[in-house]
Amino acid sequence: MEETAAQVEEAVGIAVVGAGLMGAATARALARRGHGVALFERHGPGHGLGSSHGSARIVRRAYADARHVRLTGRAMELWRATEEESGRALLRMTGGVDHGGADVGAIASALDGEGVPYEALTPAEAERRWPGARFEGRVLFHPEAGTVDPEGAVWAFIELARRDGCAFHPRTAVLGISLRGDHAVLTTSAGTVRADRVVVAAGAWASDLLEGPDPVVPLPRLTVTQQQVFHFPRRALAGDAPTIIHHRDPLTYSLSGGRDGGPGDGRKIAEFLDPLGPPVTPDNRSGVVDPRARERVTAYVREWLPGLAPEPFNEATCLYTATPDEEFVLDRSGPVVVCSPCSGHGAKYAPLIGELTADLAEGGDPGDPSFALDAPRG
Known part of the structure; x- marks a missing residue:
């Protein structure tokens, strides 16, 4: 090749x-x-x-900005075309959930404005639908979401x-x-x-x-920071459970972490911190996971994702390059x-x-x- x-x-x-x-x-x-x-x-x-790198990133239509909702629609069409032209299965559409704080209402308004379908659920309804996950506040499920194999x-x-x-x-x-x-x-x-x-x-x-x-x-x-992600084994949470974005402080997201949805693919979880962390360069990054992040994410799993075993079986770092x-x-x-x-x-x-x-x-x-x-x- x-x-x-x-x-x-x-x-x-x-x-x-x-x-x-x-x-x-x-x-x-x-x-x-x-x-x-x-x-x-x-x-x-x-x-x-x-x-x-890695096996999974989130794809979704759910943004609080209508402009980005439109852009994600165009991107989704192009992903499908890429799959067809290449013969590779790249998308895994599980649907996506947003829940928690006030941002969820803004997302609902933007989806309404662009005609993107979603369901509004109570936390109890969401927990019955996806055993092994807990939810709070307003809960939105949008089917045009899932993961892509980067x-x-x-x-x-x-x-x-x-x-x-x-x-x-x-x-x-x-x-x-x-x-x-x-x-x-x-x-x-x-x-x-x-x-x-x-x-x-x-x-x-x-x-x-x-x-x-x-x-x-x-x-x-442009600020470059080193971020970390963690993979946890599944106990009760289904392999095809939706991507979940929890609008809290820090914003925390989770998704199926493998390519095939099999029992070994686990659940990938990470935080989106503000600020993102101390600046690094590609040459001086440590590549070492911050133990404080591991502790925070493990505690999050215990509270909000009881369908996972609260001990990560894999962890990794990656680089974010961010504008203000x-x-x-x-x-x-x-x-x-x-x-x-x-x-x-x-x-x-x-x-x-x-x-x-x-x-x-x-x-x-x-x-x-x-x-x-x-x-x-x-």
């Missing part, structure tokens, strides 16, 4: 830096449109050092991109980007590449590439396109992000002013 590391090239049409979910989706969209594309990844596809999606996007002519260069680090007139020059670990346009979808590495000693594009403030307003950065400056759909909620949008970023590379606008490089971000 993989090609050898890139050799010195004189020129490519569009270089894409980063083969995580967003870069791979962008390469796929551009190659399908007939562009000459080279996709560079400093590690191997699906590596565990960034933000696109590693499988990365491979699907890369396979489709290569089918349409994209050159894929794993284990080829882009060490620097410079501007020469109306094109970009990439210094890679295998040589120098000239590109008519370059898409930087490098996640936690984006700031180093674009705002290093010789800045290329001014970015909004938790919105994406999708914009173009000269020959450089910045693709940073970050802040911990970008995975569900991946095929749509690929299409929007391809539009930018072709000379379009960001599509949404809140995604622009110079958007006010609080």
Whole structure:
């Protein structure tokens, strides 16, 4: 599947830096449109050092912002198309539950406004439907939710991109980007590449590439933090139980943690803290789970998910790259396109992000002013 590391090239049409979910989706969209594309990844596809690894991320329509409800609808259609074109089963639709605080009412209003179906339940009704979970406050169940397999999606996007002519260069680090007139020059670990346009979808590495000693594009403030997730064995909670987002402090979410729904797949649980944690870099992150987070999540399981055994059988870390307003950065400056759909909620949008970023590379606008490089971000 993989090609050898890139050799010195004189020129490519569009270089894409980063083969995580967003870069791979962008390469796929551009190659399908007939562009000459080279996709560079400093590690191997699906590596565990960034933000696109593991077996499950949440997909859902439930947002308090009607704009994002509409975007998730477009993304869901594109996920289905990706499954059909690649022959890979990527989505596992279990439905999703939001419960707890005031945000749940705002979500209901946004879903109503966009005509997205949901059910309103009492906590007692929800607990009868899903034994092994406890609920509080207002409870919403929305069927257009579930999980996506991020590693499988990365491979699907890369396979489709290569089918349409994209050159894929794993284990080829882009060490620097410079501007020469109306094109970009990439210094890679295998040589120098000239590109008519370059898409930087490098996640936690984006700031180093674009705002290093010789800045290329001014970015909004991007904060990289190390987050942790935990997997707990199931005792009574069904393997096809919905994703659950508990609107509390800290916001806590859980989802089926495996690809097949079998008895060994457990339940993946994590917190969304505010603030997200101390800043790190991809090079100085510890990779060590914070024992305080383990204690908090284990206590949460005891109280709210009694259908799980309250001892994690697996734990892992990943990187969040966040903007101050938790919105994406999708914009173009000269020959450089910045693709940073970050802040911990970008995975569900991946095929749509690929299409929007391809539009930018072709000379379009960001599509949404809140995604622009110079958007006010609080």
